[in-house]
Amino acid sequence: MSEKFQVVIIGGGPGGYVCAIRLAQLGIKTACIESRGTLGGTCLNIGCIPSKSLLNLSESFQKAKELSKLGIEAGKVKLNLKKMMQNKDKAVTGLTKGIEFLFKKNKVTYFQGTGRFKSSNQISITDNKKKETIIETEKTVISTGSEPVSLPSIEFDEKIIVSSTGALSLKIVPKKMVVVGAGYIGLEMGSVWSRLGTEVHVVEFLDHITPGMDREISKEFMKILKKQGINFHLQTKVKSIKKKNKGAFVSTTNKDGKNINFDCDIVLMSVGRKPNTKNLNLEAIGVSLDDKKRVKTDKNFETSIKNIYAIGDVIKGPMLAHKAEEEGIAVAEIIAGQSGHVNYDIIPGVVYTSPEVASIGKTEEQLKESNKKYKVGKFSFTANSRAKALDETEGFVKILADEKTDKVLGAHMIGPHAGEMIAEMAIAMEFGASSEDIARTCHAHPTFSEAVKEAALSVDKRAIHS
Numbered sequence: 001m002s003e004k005f006q007v008v009i010i011g012g013g014p015g016g017y018v019c020a021i022r023l024a025q026l027g028i029k030t031a032c033i034e035s036r037g038t039l040g041g042t043c044l045n046i047g048c049i050p051s052k053s054l055l056n057l058s059e060s061f062q063k064a065k066e067l068s069k070l071g072i073e074a075g076k077v078k079l080n081l082k083k084m085m086q087n088k089d090k091a092v093t094g095l096t097k098g099i100e101f102l103f104k105k106n107k108v109t110y111f112q113g114t115g116r117f118k119s120s121n122q123i124s125i126t127d128n129k130k131k132e133t134i135i136e137t138e139k140t141v142i143s144t145g146s147e148p149v150s151l152p153s154i155e156f157d158e159k160i161i162v163s164s165t166g167a168l169s170l171k172i173v174p175k176k177m178v179v180v181g182a183g184y185i186g187l188e189m190g191s192v193w194s195r196l197g198t199e200v201h202v203v204e205f206l207d208h209i210t211p212g213m214d215r216e217i218s219k220e221f222m223k224i225l226k227k228q229g230i231n232f233h234l235q236t237k238v239k240s241i242k243k244k245n246k247g248a249f250v251s252t253t254n255k256d257g258k259n260i261n262f263d264c265d266i267v268l269m270s271v272g273r274k275p276n277t278k279n280l281n282l283e284a285i286g287v288s289l290d291d292k293k294r295v296k297t298d299k300n301f302e303t304s305i306k307n308i309y310a311i312g313d314v315i316k317g318p319m320l321a322h323k324a325e326e327e328g329i330a331v332a333e334i335i336a337g338q339s340g341h342v343n344y345d346i347i348p349g350v351v352y353t354s355p356e357v358a359s360i361g362k363t364e365e366q367l368k369e370s371n372k373k374y375k376v377g378k379f380s381f382t383a384n385s386r387a388k389a390l391d392e393t394e395g396f397v398k399i400l401a402d403e404k405t406d407k408v409l410g411a412h413m414i415g416p417h418a419g420e421m422i423a424e425m426a427i428a429m430e431f432g433a434s435s436e437d438i439a440r441t442c443h444a445h446p447t448f449s450e451a452v453k454e455a456a457l458s459v460d461k462r463a464i465h466s
């Protein structure tokens, strides 16, 4: 007799594992199937966590080389890449094991293997020894995430032509790297290798980097990255990538039709990700996909088939771990008869470069496009005392507020710890704050977050320190 569950989750990433824990907390008999061998999905294994670890370690390396300028003379700084990678792996293992512990603590049954629908309430699990187990379920949540895509006829070998996964585990520091695509993943990984000594060239089809980001911020971001030594080739299209004995030859054309070619050791393709819907047998059970091959869901995350739900990267919306987690909690609560909800207007986005870039809500371009009347407040970190004291004065905070009601519509920042400071704006916006609410809130001195207060003051042209 096959084992029976009230809910089975396919995929143990931030969407799936969080959903499983919340369901178990709500007293629902839950199982989670994960094919990778470790829990935590893309985020913990080959995404957010290893990339942030390398970003942090490479930044420390960069800073250590410059310490003597600040009067700290600690001897010659040398890179031990193997050890750095071991440190990254340690962070990943600690966290993935931590989720296994949370599953045990919350009594979530964990199946290691690949899940596939046999019918709408029967799931087959094939483990790595090809042994099949069938389980029965009343409801299923698909949270199978996404995987990197390349350009037509350019295949990843994860040695020379790499996705972010390969770029997180290079064994030697490449001399020259071409990053195709100037989205946040390409820029984060480009920053890591640039700091470790690689000559990095970013090739981008559009005329700006980080599509979708507030344009003023993205311009400042590119200026800062250029100063750090990263080379940008905008409005430039990849024609072909040919692998050589060692490395690759990348041929591109720019907007004037000029050919620009690169002889490089590594090509990092970071042109996007696609939903992971293959091998689930979705067609056979009638689960519909949209035009981008994502699982179609209604406002309650239910697919075209009753009692089958989907969340995270495999459905529409930004491919972000915290969006997947919010959806995981919301769907668990909906399944339990509560009123789970995700506020898609207030999902922060962070790029973990140095300085960090963070944004939430509407960009100025979006407000213009929707003919919304708005006010802008800005404050530069050059006038922030903490930034001055730490000599980290690049960047600024920008707050957009409704012209009439003063309600905050968006916040965008580039600067030290922007990724932490955006949480203040998330809470403010969730509570429907006006820029005046933020301006009248006492912020500790000296902190970077005083720049947020000053930007809010600046919405009504009363910033004190500028």
Ligand SMILES: Cc1cc2nc3c(=O)[nH]c(=O)nc-3n(C[C@H](O)[C@H](O)[C@H](O)COP(=O)(O)OP(=O)(O)OC[C@H]3O[C@@H](n4cnc5c(N)ncnc54)[C@H](O)[C@@H]3O)c2cc1C
Binding pocket: 010, 011, 012, 013, 014, 015, 016, 033, 034, 035, 036, 040, 041, 042, 043, 044, 046, 047, 048, 049, 051, 113, 114, 115, 116, 143, 144, 145, 146, 164, 165, 185, 276, 279, 280, 311, 312, 313, 314, 318, 319, 320, 321, 322, 323, 324, 352
């Ligand atoms: C380099 C990189 C850096 C990133 N950095 C950030 C960041 O800083 N912040 C952020 O918010 N987001 C970041 N992301 C994005 C983030 O990782 C994803 O948005 C997030 O992991 C999506 O969660 P998910 O649960 O939907 O899917 P995933 O994390 O992709 O998890 C899905 C899981 O399902 C498993 N699976 C698939 N099919 C099956 C099957 N048939 N049976 C069983 N298991 C299956 C997969 O093995 C996978 O483990 C980054 C991504 C990358 C690649």
